[in-house]
Amino acid sequence: MSPKPPPRFRDHYADGAWYDAEYVHIGGDIPYYEQVACETDGPILELACGTGRLTFPMAATGVKVVGVDNSTAMLARAEAKRAALPPSGRARVEFRFGDMRKVRFKEEFAAVVLGFNTLMHMTDDDDLLATLETARVHLEEDGLFHVDLHTPLPEIALNRDPEGRYDPEEMIAPNGDRYIVTENNQYDARRQINRMWFYYQKVDRDGYDLGEEQATLLELRVLFPRELDLFFRMAGLEMVGDWDDLERSAPFSGGGGRRVIQARARPGWTGIVLP
Numbered sequence: 001m002s003p004k005p006p007p008r009f010r011d012h013y014a015d016g017a018w019y020d021a022e023y024v025h026i027g028g029d030i031p032y033y034e035q036v037a038c039e040t041d042g043p044i045l046e047l048a049c050g051t052g053r054l055t056f057p058m059a060a061t062g063v064k065v066v067g068v069d070n071s072t073a074m075l076a077r078a079e080a081k082r083a084a085l086p087p088s089g090r091a092r093v094e095f096r097f098g099d100m101r102k103v104r105f106k107e108e109f110a111a112v113v114l115g116f117n118t119l120m121h122m123t124d125d126d127d128l129l130a131t132l133e134t135a136r137v138h139l140e141e142d143g144l145f146h147v148d149l150h151t152p153l154p155e156i157a158l159n160r161d162p163e164g165r166y167d168p169e170e171m172i173a174p175n176g177d178r179y180i181v182t183e184n185n186q187y188d189a190r191r192q193i194n195r196m197w198f199y200y201q202k203v204d205r206d207g208y209d210l211g212e213e214q215a216t217l218l219e220l221r222v223l224f225p226r227e228l229d230l231f232f233r234m235a236g237l238e239m240v241g242d243w244d245d246l247e248r249s250a251p252f253s254g255g256g257g258r259r260v261i262q263a264r265a266r267p268g269w270t271g272i273v274l275p
């Protein structure tokens, strides 16, 4: 048998419809963000909104949501979904192209949301700080910044066999083709960067491999608990809620694999990290 050709790489966010198909099984965070939306009169700023997976459920509670993202492909998909809404729904959702490290809008918001591990895309310290500052400067007085992300468990340090394919999931692509999606990762403990490969193997109805494999790569920063505490302080943000889960059932312990944070702009912030 001839050796398998290397996978063809493409950008993980190059196709919004593909993203929605790949993450169709993710939805456990939606009730939490609906609840967040119900707890405010809005408006909400959603950083890195992608295809609007969280934007639309939040807006459906009756608040205005502005979503910002730096992927035109993801925003095109979000805009197509927005166009399909009735006029009242359409009026509550707005998408803007922008980089969450840099955007500065005229408005202030009752809530700023950054969901689904996306803070971990900020692999560089300055980018991480800049993103947190973007959140702070857009909060109105008493406004809350909402973040959820992975928090590292000891297993993170276990690198996988580079040839291996792990955690298979079935995916039906937008054109109806069937894929098996698998993952692999290598963790750089010094840089705290988890390099995650996603492999898309096209298969027939019986699960037989149909040839060419595609792959995407995500580099995610692993944020240890006290490190993230410090970044929040450096950005002038004060945590007012910190939990292990999206149900907010247990205070953050660092042992649950997830971290759910609510923070407000630190009153009297002068730009100096307090001891």
Ligand SMILES: C[S@@+](CC[C@H](N)C(=O)[O-])C[C@H]1O[C@@H](n2cnc3c(N)ncnc32)[C@H](O)[C@@H]1O
Binding pocket: 013, 047, 048, 049, 050, 051, 052, 053, 054, 068, 069, 070, 071, 074, 098, 099, 100, 101, 115, 116, 117, 118, 121
């Ligand atoms: C994991 S997806 C999350 C999308 C959406 N929030 C969700 O929960 O489905 C990460 C998103 O972050 C966006 N993104 C990455 N870096 C960004 C940046 N610097 N500014 C704005 N968006 C960014 C990507 O384009 C992608 O849409």
